[in-house]
Structures are given as C-alpha cells and as structure tokens.
Amino acid sequence: MNSVINTIMGHRSIRAFTDEAITEQEFNTIIQAGMSGSSSHFMQVLSVIRIKDKDKRKKLAQLAGNQAYVESAAEFLVFCIDFQRHYELNENVKPEFMELTLVGAVDAGIMAQNCLIAAESMGLGGVFIGGLRNNPAEVDALLELPAHTAVLFGMCLGHPDQNPEHKPRLPQEVVVHTDSYHSLDKALIDGYDQTMQDYYLSRSSNVKQAGWSKEITAYLSKESRPFILGYLQSKGLAKK
Known part of the structure; x- marks a missing residue:
C-alpha cells in the first residue's frame, strides 16, 4: 500500500489536542486539498466558516452538546451548504429543490473528508462535529448565515494529544x-x-x-432531529 492509502486506512477520530497551533501554510494547504475534491456539476455549493473568536468557540461547543474539544482544537471549521453566492449572481436560481440540498451536503462531505485526510497526512488529527445540528438555528444566528445557506457540521483539527485504537468497520x-x-x-x-x-x-x-x-438500531429507533427539515426550509432549501 502507498502512503495515501495508509493515511486513509489509519483514520481515528481525535478529540484531545495539544496547545500547538496549525501554521497558516498548513491550514491553507488543508483547505486547498479540500477544495480540490469533486463537485457536482462544478457548482461548488458550500462555504466553510473558520472560527477564531474564543467566545464563539465556547458558544459553539455548548450548542454542539458541550463538546469541549470544539474549544481546545487548534482549528474549528463549520461546513455549510451555500447557494447564496449563486443567488446573488442570478436571482433566477432555484435553491429550494431537495436535489440541490442533497448536492450541497454531498459536496460539503467530500470537501471535509479531503481536508481531514490532508490534515492526517501532516501528522494532525481531527473529528467531525455533527452536534452543531442539535441547535441549527442558534448556530446559524451566531455565524450570521444568510438565506440559502445552512449549517451542516463542524470539524476540529489540531495536533493529537491521544492515541486511540482503530475502530473496526463492518465486513x-x-x-x-x-x-x-x-x-x-x-x-x-x-x-x-x-x-x-x-x-x-x-x-x-x-x-x-x-x-x-x-x-x-436502538439509536435509529428514536427521533433523529425532527426539526432539521423546518430549519432547512426556513433557509429556502429542501422545499420541493
């Protein structure tokens, strides 16, 4: 196996980080790697919010379910579906279709995974934070997201301060x-x-x-954030 495959197959979620910063060069490389991912019809319908403000970090950690590593990670990124730039270019675009919401979610997932793989290849670590969807409207307001733009998930990145075991996947x-x-x-x-x-x-x-x-199956037997559809629709998404 080559080094790329070794990095991918060696993935582990990291939730404890040292105080060491990620350099701007490293950060920019991570983002460029993410932006190099595939994009449906080359629409590029996503945005990333880099959270540097300490108060916002603290609030986001609380909104995500009191996940302390949102505060302690060297970087915290919020990935969003974003059709607002397209709407500003041409008000005839129709972002309200469910298909386009799916495209935005897929594109964001591809970019985020590329970012994480790039970071891991540098010896960094990270973890996805889906808990932002516990309180999407509050996160949305905190980040001042415009219409046609909606929060999807966050990502912590930093220098690992733990060495967890590799979790086995399904056969x-x-x-x-x-x-x-x-x-x-x-x-x-x-x-x-x-x-x-x-x-x-x-x-x-x-x-x-x-x-x-x-x-x-016990997890899937419960309600799964039933307010998400209403949130997306309030942003002009997933209406049709």
Whole structure:
C-alpha cells in the first residue's frame, strides 16, 4: 500500500489536542486539498466558516452538546451548504429543490473528508462535529448565515494529544453488493458484533459492553432531529 492509502486506512477520530497551533501554510494547504475534491456539476455549493473568536468557540461547543474539544482544537471549521453566492449572481436560481440540498451536503462531505485526510497526512488529527445540528438555528444566528445557506457540521483539527485504537468497520461483504442488493447475512453481523464487543472491552478509554447492531438500531429507533427539515426550509432549501 502507498502512503495515501495508509493515511486513509489509519483514520481515528481525535478529540484531545495539544496547545500547538496549525501554521497558516498548513491550514491553507488543508483547505486547498479540500477544495480540490469533486463537485457536482462544478457548482461548488458550500462555504466553510473558520472560527477564531474564543467566545464563539465556547458558544459553539455548548450548542454542539458541550463538546469541549470544539474549544481546545487548534482549528474549528463549520461546513455549510451555500447557494447564496449563486443567488446573488442570478436571482433566477432555484435553491429550494431537495436535489440541490442533497448536492450541497454531498459536496460539503467530500470537501471535509479531503481536508481531514490532508490534515492526517501532516501528522494532525481531527473529528467531525455533527452536534452543531442539535441547535441549527442558534448556530446559524451566531455565524450570521444568510438565506440559502445552512449549517451542516463542524470539524476540529489540531495536533493529537491521544492515541486511540482503530475502530473496526463492518465486513466488506455486508457493505458491497454485486449487480443487485443482496439480503443481509446475519452471521456476518453476529461476528461483527463480537468484534466490536472485544474492541470496546480492550480499548484504553470509554470501555463498555456493547455490540454494534443493538446499539445502532436502538439509536435509529428514536427521533433523529425532527426539526432539521423546518430549519432547512426556513433557509429556502429542501422545499420541493
């Protein structure tokens, strides 16, 4: 395997950071790597808010569910769907279609993943912060987002101050289908549940007794931020 694949496959979420800063050159390289990602129809319908203000960092950490590493990371970025620049160029654009909301979310995910891989290749670490969607309207107001622009998620970046174990993923046979969708092989899930139980019991922090399937299906049995659609629609998105 080459160094790119090694970096990708060595990914771990980092939630503890040293006080060392990320240089401007490193930061700019990370952003340029992110912007080099694929973009549907080359629309480039996203924006990134770099949060340097300490008070805003503190408030965002609270809004994200009191995640302290939002404050302690060297950099905190907020990724947003953004059709506002397109609307300012031509008021005939129609960002209210659900398809375009999906495109914005996909483009932002591609850019963010590129940013994280670039950072990890430099010896940095990071973690995605979906918790910003716990209070999207408050985050939106804090960042003064205009119409046709909506918050998606955040990302912490910095120099790692922890060395967590690599979390096992689902077996490839469960995820990859050939020619058509195949039925679930529950024996593979049983094996994966055992793998995850072993992982949780052996890791150095947050040890717990849990398999994957029960934990995830329990999570999916609850409401999942039912206010998100209303928030998106209030920004002129996902209406049709």
